[in-house]
Amino acid sequence: MSQSLLERQDQAGVATLTLSRPDAYNSLSLELMQALHAELDSIADDINVRCVVIRGSGKGFCAGHDLKQMLGEGEEEYYRCTFDTCSRLMQRVVSLPVPVIAQVHGVATAAGCQLVASADMAVAADNARFATPGVNIGLFCSTPMVALSRAVQPKHAMELLLTGDLINAQRAFDIGLINQLVPEAELETAVDTLAAKIASKSRKTLQIGKQAFYRQRELPLSEAYEFCSEVMVGNMLIDDAQEGIDAFINKRKPEWTHR
Template identity: 50%
Template sequence: MSQDSVDTDSKAIEVEVDAPLGVITLAEAKRRNPLSATTMGAITSTLQRFDADPAVRVIVIRALGPAFSAGHDLTELVDRTLDDERAIFAACTEMMAAVHAVRQPVIAEVAGIAFAAGCQLVATCDLAVAGESARFSTPGVKIGLFCSTPMVALTRAIGRKRAMKMLLTGDVIDAATAADWGLVNDVVPDAELSSAVTDLATRIASSSASTLAIGKSAFYRQIDQSEPDAYAIMGETMATNAMTCDAQEGISAFLGKRQPVWTDS
């Protein structure tokens, strides 16, 4: 596995490429991996770099230590101007948008706690796998800072009533509840978490990269549309997808009872 350097003073993340996977690791374990402005900027730029790297077909976001992420770096939110505060949350929004904008599926590998903006990042990722000891919360209400930006991703992942309860109480939910509510896809024994995520990512990466990119983009374009509008948009998407080299190859391979050879085009 090759390790790339990350241009950040804090060295808060580590970046690795082990084709076909690109891995972003939150590396401030002693501080429970806070999402500082620098960290969020580094994640955003790394996602964009992976987006342009043909060797990276799936992206994994994971963390070192007892926490996936405890959320925003609260030291950056004290005694600041309104413009300073706006800049922090703009960086957060940019990072979350980048998760959806990159062509690759992004998988959260969640060990330990994922609180506040950390929970938001899990909810934003395309897929999430949690270790059985993982815990999730949006506890901002307890410190006078309602988790309004985490609410955006959380509500879309688990629905109104469940999200509102988490947001109003700050209660912690366990991994099994997170899976039942749709915040994560799967829960596995802690010792098997890394291998389970690698297996899932590798299986996804075996498909055509161009087809995965088309599908991911299409998912987010249709999800908030009315049903008639979604069908209209997706009908055109499927028609143009069918004209791609890999769709023609995949269909021909299926009909010919052979394995497809992808060109990623």
């Protein structure tokens, strides 16, 4: 991990990753995307982490791809590498075995909005703004569309994609892009509270649930129930399920082993 691009802090089972390109509104240069992907890979194997928070430094969350870098390169292979790297990064967020929370302030645009949509949950300051503005510069936000169209209803996604307009945090909440909006001064506290609640759970159980959620929603109803029934059978057989049920019956706090 490059300290100049990405910072990590761990506390009580929560890994906080801070995008650190404040002078460029944390735009996703190829190097920053690679650093973030590498750190997520590291977290995937870290049993001490049960929740991840992604946030931005400076005035905003993330302004999307670094267009200056992309225009400066100007070659097809570089463009292909950039968008393939971004696509793999967003899929890594989804496939990570622990939940990911986006902590949003300022703007989250284009691939920055994609990162919000890819996260399992998002909490935003009430003055945050969101957009997929590529259409305004002749570059339709096609890869952000993948995450956005899975996070909100199709007509809401199309409105954002076709107009390129900024929406405020209230609108983002109304269409389901974010879970909470809070006063900016309370943003960090709200995210800390949510992350701590998640981090108090069994990591193994969180992993089972997150993986099953994304798998079942792509299946027809009957297949989804069949799949999730098998997931619950497997879940019942893990140590933490036995511990959790026993703790509930005996009115005590469970002691997770994360197995």
